[in-house]
Amino acid sequence: MTNNKSKTLRGLFLGAGFIAIAAFIFTGCPSQQRMLDTGDAAQKVYVAPGEHDEYYGFFSGGYSGQLSVWGLPSARLLRVIPVFSQDPETAYGYSEETKPLLETSYGFIPWDDSHHPHISQTNGDADGRWIFINANNTPRIARIDLTTFQTREILEIPNTGGNHASSFVTSNTEYVIGGTRFSIPYEEDLDVPIDSYSDAFRGALSFIAVDQQSGRMELDFQIIVPPYNYDLGRAGKGPSSDWVFFTTYNTEEAHTMLEINASRNDKDFIAAVNWRKAAELVRDGHGRTMPGEFYHNYYAGKQGYAVNDVKNGVTVLDTREIDEDFIYYLPTPKSPHGVDIDPTGEYIVGGGKLATVIPVHSFSRMLEAIENGAIIERIDGIPVLDYDSTIIGEVENPGLGPLHTEFDGQGYAYTSVYISSEIVKWSLETFEVVDRIDAYYSIGHLLITAGDNVNPEPRYMVGLTKTAKDRYLPTGPKQNHPAQLYDISGGRMQLLKDFPTIGEPHYAQAIRADKIVNQVAQIYEMEENDHPHAIRRIADNRVERDGNVVRIFMGSTRSHFRPDNIEGIRVGDTVYIHLTNFEQEWDVVHGIAIKGANNTELLVAPGETKTIKWEPKRTGIYPFYCTAFCSALHQEMQGYIRVSAADSDVQLTWRTGTN
Amino acid sequence: MIYPKSLIIAVFVSFFIVFAQACGGDDTADRTSGQAETAEAGLSEFELEHGVGPITERIELSDEFDPELVEKGRNIYEMKCEMCHNMEGRMVGPALGDVMERRSAEFVMNFILNPSGMVREHPTGQELLREYMTAMPYQNVMEDEARAIVEFLREYNELN
Numbered sequence: 176m177t178n179n180k181s182k183t184l185r186g187l188f189l190g191a192g193f194i195a196i197a198a199f200i201f202t203g204c205p206s207q208q209r210m211l212d213t214g215d216a217a218q219k220v221y222v223a224p225g226e227h228d229e230y231y232g233f234f235s236g237g238y239s240g241q242l243s244v245w246g247l248p249s250a251r252l253l254r255v256i257p258v259f260s261q262d263p264e265t266a267y268g269y270s271e272e273t274k275p276l277l278e279t280s281y282g283f284i285p286w287d288d289s290h291h292p293h294i295s296q297t298n299g300d301a302d303g304r305w306i307f308i309n310a311n312n313t314p315r316i317a318r319i320d321l322t323t324f325q326t327r328e329i330l331e332i333p334n335t336g337g338n339h340a341s342s343f344v345t346s347n348t349e350y351v352i353g354g355t356r357f358s359i360p361y362e363e364d365l366d367v368p369i370d371s372y373s374d375a376f377r378g379a380l381s382f383i384a385v386d387q388q389s390g391r392m393e394l395d396f397q398i399i400v401p402p403y404n405y406d407l408g409r410a411g412k413g414p415s416s417d418w419v420f421f422t423t424y425n426t427e428e429a430h431t432m433l434e435i436n437a438s439r440n441d442k443d444f445i446a447a448v449n450w451r452k453a454a455e456l457v458r459d460g461h462g463r464t465m466p467g468e469f470y471h472n473y474y475a476g477k478q479g480y481a482v483n484d485v486k487n488g489v490t491v492l493d494t495r496e497i498d499e500d501f502i503y504y505l506p507t508p509k510s511p512h513g514v515d516i517d518p519t520g521e522y523i524v525g526g527g528k529l530a531t532v533i534p535v536h537s538f539s540r541m542l543e544a545i546e547n548g549a550i551i552e553r554i555d556g557i558p559v560l561d562y563d564s565t566i567i568g569e570v571e572n573p574g575l576g577p578l579h580t581e582f583d584g585q586g587y588a589y590t591s592v593y594i595s596s597e598i599v600k601w602s603l604e605t606f607e608v609v610d611r612i613d614a615y616y617s618i619g620h621l622l623i624t625a626g627d628n629v630n631p632e633p634r635y636m637v638g639l640t641k642t643a644k645d646r647y648l649p650t651g652p653k654q655n656h657p658a659q660l661y662d663i664s665g666g667r668m669q670l671l672k673d674f675p676t677i678g679e680p681h682y683a684q685a686i687r688a689d690k691i692v693n694q695v696a697q698i699y700e701m702e703e704n705d706h707p708h709a710i711r712r713i714a715d716n717r718v719e720r721d722g723n724v725v726r727i728f729m730g731s732t733r734s735h736f737r738p739d740n741i742e743g744i745r746v747g748d749t750v751y752i753h754l755t756n757f758e759q760e761w762d763v764v765h766g767i768a769i770k771g772a773n774n775t776e777l778l779v780a781p782g783e784t785k786t787i788k789w790e791p792k793r794t795g796i797y798p799f800y801c802t803a804f805c806s807a808l809h810q811e812m813q814g815y816i817r818v819s820a821a822d823s824d825v826q827l828t829w830r831t832g833t834n
Numbered sequence: 835m836i837y838p839k840s841l842i843i844a845v846f847v848s849f850f851i852v853f854a855q856a857c858g859g860d861d862t863a864d865r866t867s868g869q870a871e872t873a874e875a876g877l878s879e880f881e882l883e884h885g886v887g888p889i890t891e892r893i894e895l896s897d898e899f900d901p902e903l904v905e906k907g908r909n910i911y912e913m914k915c916e917m918c919h920n921m922e923g924r925m926v927g928p929a930l931g932d933v934m935e936r937r938s939a940e941f942v943m944n945f946i947l948n949p950s951g952m953v954r955e956h957p958t959g960q961e962l963l964r965e966y967m968t969a970m971p972y973q974n975v976m977e978d979e980a981r982a983i984v985e986f987l988r989e990y991n992e993l994n
């Protein structure tokens with residue numbers, strides 16, 4: 176089935192360009208819906224019941240704030256990991272353990288916009304230890320542990336408005352990078368007129384160091400740069416490993432109607448930062464401390480409550496104050512969006528959102544240009560290199576609105592093209608388009624299996640698109656965002672599957688399952704439970720009162736709670752239920768729900784302890800029950816709590832098993 | 835890989851026939867309702883007496899109890915077993931106060947280390963499951979820990 180609407184649209188957009196493209200018709204242009212014979216496509220995505228997929232796909236949730244985990248090629252949804260948004264199903268952001276993770280210098284925030292998941296790397300290849308993801312709105316970076324698939328840490332990024340150019344890692348996960356999309360007044364809470372933009376506003380590029388053992392993040396330093404919009408970033412590879420690259424737009428320094436005002440200049444910049452040199456400058460005392468409150472939230476132990484470590488101040492390098500060069504601007508056509516580095520580390524590909532070509536810079540030529548002083552001007556001390564001295568190719572006829580590029584390791588690059596809604600495949604040797612295929616509709620990022628690694632795996636590609644329109648059964652005026660799975664193992668791209676996702680799958684990464692699968696935890700080991708309110712022996716189940724605070728230390732196993740009859744709670748009490756799941760069998764989960772609780776249920780994994788806070792407002796008998804279907808006697812897994820008046824003298828008692 | 839459709843269909847059909855036969859009648863009955871005779875037939879004499887699982891030989895037990903081992907066993911028992919077992923009287927599972935009189939040390943260790951295998955393959959296990967209607971889980975206990983629990987249960991049996 177072809178789609179007439181999109182064909183018409185493309186006709187309109189491409190206009191005269193179409194004629195040029197028509198010349199390529201026999202080498203695969205223009206793009207089209209190209210699918211294998213339906214049966215063959217079905218077979219390629221068929222994973223038999225009980226069999227496992229070949230890849231894990233980690234899709235950001237965009238405005239859902241979460242991270243979803245998919246099996247590829249079947250496109251089966253495996254799990255949604257809550258990261259920046261509360262999740263009543265798992266009590267994430269509701270339980271006492273997880274609430275601190277969502278604290279910021281602006282207070283508790285129940286939501287964010289998660290954009291770019293990035294798997295930790297060793298020698299430029301994804302290693303599956305952790306996955307990082309950025310919060311765009313209130314700038315933060317989260318780290319998810321890929322043994323428990325649990326958000327373990329969230330670090331707030333100060334001096335930043337819209338942490339979009341994030342959370343990409345360097346080749347050995349030395350740093351996770353961040354960049355401000357909005358430039359803002361950079362001293363904390365500076366209250367200035369908006370039209371003082373060019374004087375008072377600045378951008379910040381963030382370098383977050385990662386502890387190689389624990390994964391713990393630390394904001395090592397920020398680079399203060401001219402007030403442009405810093406859009407995306409990527410680290411170099413191989414020879415360029417010591418560098419990271421950020422795109423900029425709005426070099427016009429507009430602060431209103433950017434749609435027009437920030438699209439005037441012919442070229443904006445890719446900022447190339449020698450992070451190793453910058454880090455040395457910081458070590459040698461060239462930085463200064465800028466005030467700024469930010470939260471660092473993490474689990475100090477294996478279990479327990481996440482802690483809030485409130486920081487004040489960050490080390491900054493200001494290009495206006497430092498003589499040595501460690502950052503360079505590479506002029507790049509028209510508001511580049513993505514910047515992607517090929518597997519060899521030599522090509523720096525810009526996604527010239529409004530450009531008619533895909534510009535490709537050469538890393539080695541860039542080094543030569545620096546050596547030869549091919550500098551056309553300096554902006555706030557930052558050398559701007561001559562365009563012709565760094566550019567090595569311009570891909571012609573890429574379609575309208577090229578955005579992001581990934582690689583297959585076999586000499587080809589694949590660029591998503593937004594306006595003409597297609598993916599173009601081009602050669603890194605000839606810089607010519609060799610194939611193109613439709614996307615449904617309006618593609619943003621794309622992923623290739625290991626496609627940003629030093630060793631990509633030319634198996635699958637997923638296009639992450641922004642509108643579904645007529646692709647599936649309609650579900651009202653707003654529909655879920657789609658994704659398309661393509662086979663790239665042959666010469667030409669083939670569409671295999673088109674499936675709806677969660678939230679907005681903004682960017683995604685796929686890692687071969689065998690790199691992770693053996694490290695995945697099946698239980699939390701009881702012996703290692705270091706939660707301060709865990710019970711480690713069922714005999715320790717009890718209820719304690721301290722003034723108005725009552726703590727219920729409860730244990731669960733199939734199919735009962737201990738204790739399950741509790742009396743002596745009073746209206747006005749703050750009750751904490753610390754539920755330890757004594758199961759040590761994979762995936763045997765217990766939950767607890769209490770009638771009338773203004774909160775969520777708890778879901779507690781085997782060997783885990785979780786806490787819910789409950790403030791009963793009325794006297795009465797409160798039933799509670801296990802929300803997880805845990806055994807044949809699940810429906811028997813229940814109990815009662817008696818709540819008496821504030822001034823009652825009912826004794827605090829608890830029991831199990833004595834009728 | 836791409837196979838001709840006719841081949842796939844042929845393979846499917848033949849699988850279906852094999853499965854249809856495998857699924858009929860007696861075979862399933864053995865596995866789910868556990869007819870003791872058929873299951874027994876597949877077990878060795880050692881297994882019938884001492885259970886199926888990683889313990890395949892008699893272990894050495896001395897008449898004296900090792901107090902350190904007893905203590906270790908008690909700790910694991912309180913963490914990983916006590917919520918389902920009483921020493922006296924039925925709970926989720928059977929009372930264990932006198933289990934060392936009813937069963938051999940190897941049988942108890944196999945029950946701890948391979949509970950799902952025991953209730954599937956061993957006639958006593960099958961009977962217990964029918965009676966208690968909850969499957970005892972593997973509690974992530976290592977062999978030396980199972981040995982320690984046995985020591986604790988032996989001492990308890992002796993003293994009570």
Ligand SMILES: [Cu+2]
Pocket residue numbers: 732733734764765766801802803804805806809812
């Ligand atoms: Cu339950």
